[in-house]
Amino acid sequence: MQPLLSAKDLYVRYGAVEAVRGVSFELQQGEIVALLGANGAGKSSIMNAITGLVPTASGQVMFDGKDITGSAPESLAPAGLTLSPEGRRVFGTLSVADNLRMGAFALTDKDAISAAWDRVYDLFPILRERKDQYAGTLSGGQQQMLAVGRALMSNPRVLLLDEPSLGLAPLIVDQIFDLILKLRDQGVTLLVVEQNVAKTLQVADRAYVLVSGEVVEQGKPSQLSESGTMQDAYLGAN
């Protein structure tokens, strides 16, 4: 079956720094795929290159049968590919509702917009309660929900989540992982970057392990956790 999203021989460079070196991966429709690796391994660079936030030096990214290499971020959300970036990046001086509204820019159909509001508020009732509040006054966990909610407002077919549970309390972390499964059940295909390896391997169908910008191992969680590569990827120098 043709993958819904794939990268082939992807390179990302920042001046002399070669952050991503020939990475290839694919996501089938309906899968949860994890990108794992130590700090600086190149995970965010991959997510940002796919979504046009940083330039792709070489390689090819395909989405839904189309070459999207180097596409502008604002052209991808309407096509069905959205990133919830590392570090939340919510607009603190805008209300919760206005933050969400920005995520819906890709939708033009009134019914689709209304369905997106319902879906996000149903997933995160706290955002409905706080909709008129400044986003900057939300707790860290609530801001993370807002960041994911904003990404969902474009009704993506593929959602890229970069460190969705970073810095959150254990209870909220569990909610984030429950959410990942729930979204998959709703038909969303997910590429997830996470420091919480154990929990990620519980929900992921497959994972790719990165060391120094290269994929060193890939497979089902059961195959990965038995090998030493994972530990090397996290404990070793990247």
Ligand SMILES: Nc1ncnc2c1ncn2[C@@H]1O[C@H](COP(=O)(O)OP(=O)(O)OP(=O)(O)O)[C@@H](O)[C@H]1O
């Ligand atoms: N804008 C930039 N300019 C220069 N170097 C950068 C830039 N962004 C990232 N890098 C470098 O590229 C490499 C990969 O960084 P990246 O942020 O992709 O890693 P990561 O796997 O997401 O790490 P983390 O787990 O810390 O988020 C690192 O060596 C980093 O210092």
Ligand SMILES: [Mg+2]
């Ligand atoms: Mg990162």
